[in-house]
Amino acid sequence: MTVSLGRVGPCVNEEWATPCYPRVMRFRRAPSLVGALFIAAACAAQPPVIQRPTAAVVTTPPSGAPAGLPGGRVLFSKGGVDLWSASPDGSGRTAVTTDGLAAGGYVGGRWSPDGTLVAAERAVPGEGGSALFLFKTGNAPLRLTKVDTFLDGYAWSSDGRYLTYGEVTSGGTAAAGGSLAGAIGDVHLYDTRTATDVVIGPGTHPAFSPDGTRLGYAHVSGAIALADLRGLGTAKDVPTQMLVTLTDLSRYSTAIAPKGMGLIGGPLFSSDGKLVAYAAIEKGPILEAEQIVYVQEAVAGAPPRLHVIGKTGAVHHVADLRWSPTAPVLAYSIINAQPHHHWLAVIDQRSGERRELYDSAQHFLDFTWSPDGSTILLQVDDGDEWLYFKPDRSGPLGRVTPGGWRPEWCRCAPRA
Numbered sequence: 001m002t003v004s005l006g007r008v009g010p011c012v013n014e015e016w017a018t019p020c021y022p023r024v025m026r027f028r029r030a031p032s033l034v035g036a037l038f039i040a041a042a043c044a045a046q047p048p049v050i051q052r053p054t055a056a057v058v059t060t061p062p063s064g065a066p067a068g069l070p071g072g073r074v075l076f077s078k079g080g081v082d083l084w085s086a087s088p089d090g091s092g093r094t095a096v097t098t099d100g101l102a103a104g105g106y107v108g109g110r111w112s113p114d115g116t117l118v119a120a121e122r123a124v125p126g127e128g129g130s131a132l133f134l135f136k137t138g139n140a141p142l143r144l145t146k147v148d149t150f151l152d153g154y155a156w157s158s159d160g161r162y163l164t165y166g167e168v169t170s171g172g173t174a175a176a177g178g179s180l181a182g183a184i185g186d187v188h189l190y191d192t193r194t195a196t197d198v199v200i201g202p203g204t205h206p207a208f209s210p211d212g213t214r215l216g217y218a219h220v221s222g223a224i225a226l227a228d229l230r231g232l233g234t235a236k237d238v239p240t241q242m243l244v245t246l247t248d249l250s251r252y253s254t255a256i257a258p259k260g261m262g263l264i265g266g267p268l269f270s271s272d273g274k275l276v277a278y279a280a281i282e283k284g285p286i287l288e289a290e291q292i293v294y295v296q297e298a299v300a301g302a303p304p305r306l307h308v309i310g311k312t313g314a315v316h317h318v319a320d321l322r323w324s325p326t327a328p329v330l331a332y333s334i335i336n337a338q339p340h341h342h343w344l345a346v347i348d349q350r351s352g353e354r355r356e357l358y359d360s361a362q363h364f365l366d367f368t369w370s371p372d373g374s375t376i377l378l379q380v381d382d383g384d385e386w387l388y389f390k391p392d393r394s395g396p397l398g399r400v401t402p403g404g405w406r407p408e409w410c411r412c413a414p415r416a
Contacts, residue, residue: 061396065089066388070370072411073111074377075118076404080105083120088370088377088409090386090400096137104131108366108406112160115412117192119163121151132165134192144190144197152185153205153266157212163190164215166204166266187217189232200227200238205266209273209298216267216276216298222246224267224278226298241300243267249280249294249304256308257282257290265318270328271373274298275349277330279319281312287337293319295330295349307347307354310336320365326373329391333365333378344378346391357389358396371411379403 069088075096078084082100086093096118100106107130109120120133120141129150135141145151145167154165168185187200200206203225206217212229219225223245227238250260262283267276276298282289291312294304309319309332317335324331328349335342344358344367362382369376376389378396386403387396 061387061399064398065386065400066375066398069388070372070374072371072409073115074368074404074407074409075109075111076379076407077106077108078404080107080123080405082106083109083118084404086404088375090403108408110154110156110408111410111412112156112163112192113158113410113412114160115410117160119154119156119165121154129168132167134163134190144188149185152183153207153217155207157208158210159212161191161193162208162212163192164188164200164206164208165190166206166217168204184220187215187227189215189229198232201225201240207266207268209269210271211273214269214273214298216243216269218264218266218278222264224264224276226267226300243276243298243300244294244296244304246280249292252304253280253282253292253306256292256306259283259289261292262289263318265321268321268323269298270323270330270349271325272328275323275328277321277323279309279321279332281318286312291317291319291334293321293332295347309334309345310343312337320367322367322369324373324391325369325371329373331367331369331376331391333367335363335365344376344389346376348391355392355394357391357394358387366406368407368409370409377407377409379405379407381405 072088073085074088075083075085082098083096083106084093085096097106104122104124107121107123109118111118117136122131122133124131127148129148131143132145132151132154133141133143150168152166152168156163165188166185167188168183170184183204185204187203187206189198189200200215202220203217206215208215215227215229217225224243225240226243227240246261246264253261260283261280263281265279267278269276275295277295279291279293281291289312291309293307293309296302296304319332319334321332329346331346333344342360342364343356345356347354362380364378364380367376367378378387380387384403385399385401388398389396
């Protein structure tokens with residue numbers, strides 16, 4: 001079923017604590033107030049906006065990993081060939097796969113929460129896209145996606161039973177935050193206990209709520225969809241509602257992006273499941289298109305808060321968003337044009353503070369949070385190195401070489 005968005009009242013909403021809309025708000029991610037510009041207008045037309053500051057954060061990182069890093073293991077791709085794991089400080093590197101050169105390179109992977117299974121993205125020889133495989137260490141990998149499709153996002157449920165993924169069959173351009181409008185494909189849900197695969201709906205880049213009862217994804221129509229999984233296995237169709245559409249975002253963003261919004265990225269839930277964050281890119285010439293990050297409550301009809309993060313520069317430069325696993329703090333990486341720069345920043349939803357952690361002309365996009373939310377590990381592709389950051393201060397705290405592509409920091413402990 002589809003639920004239409006409710007109208008928002010005509011008064012000005014300046015703070016989340018004193019909303020002016022008649023229904024429960026959806027909440028979108030917000031940048032810090034450092035160097036911010038608020039554009040206050042009627043709720044129905046223009047939610048509050050914060051502009052990205054232009055000052056660069058340039059810091060030479062100290063050599064070596066910082067002391068006192070949290071535990072766990074980091075899974076990463078070594079040069080796009082095989083998956084490896086290492087301690088968070090880069091030591092103890094061990095091969096996880098050995099068949100990448102012969103059967104298709106591994107460009108990234110994610111452990112299940114207990115560390116017993118690995119979901120891996122591979123570039124299969126002779127195919128035009130990328131494929132999703134599932135395996136247990138020492139066992140032959142099981143392919144989940146079809147031949148000549150393109151994997152667009154995948155994620156584990158918090159209990160490790162389900163693996164969701166987006167499978168693009170035509171159109172679109174791959175991106176960190178989701179594929180472009182026009183991509184045709186489906187969101188799947190794979191049950192690792194029963195080895196069954198269910199199509200949830202048309203779209204890409206899915207993400208679970210922390211309790212596993214909801215699945216958000218970028219709907220093929222140009223919207224954020226939210227599927228209710230509580231009746232899975234008993235209902236013929238999974239109840240689904242649209243949280244927001246590109247038409248809604250165009251209305252909200254008129255003062256910033258008068259041409260309207262033309263691309264929407266995949267959603268991510270905060271660690272408590274109350275907030276949803278996603279990004280969208282303006283229509284028109286890509287070098288002039290603004291990218292906006294939104295945060296809203298995970299309720300249909302709630303107005304978003306807007307955060308302008310710069311001109312995109314390329315169709316695949318959708319912001320990569322990641323919530324802290326322990327707090328309402330949202331991190332993102334973005335590639336901007338004019339001038340070409342890469343940014344890493346965080347937004348603390350408790351205070352509204354936004355902090356830019358790193359700015360560089362060197363290429364980076366992939367990063368991961370430590371399981372306790374205290375540290376961010378960033379892969380810089382130019383030079384192949386890992387940089388370490390604290391979310392409450394700018395500049396890297398350490399540097400380790402070599403790094404590893406698409407790092408994923410996992411506690412990898414059995415559930416209590």
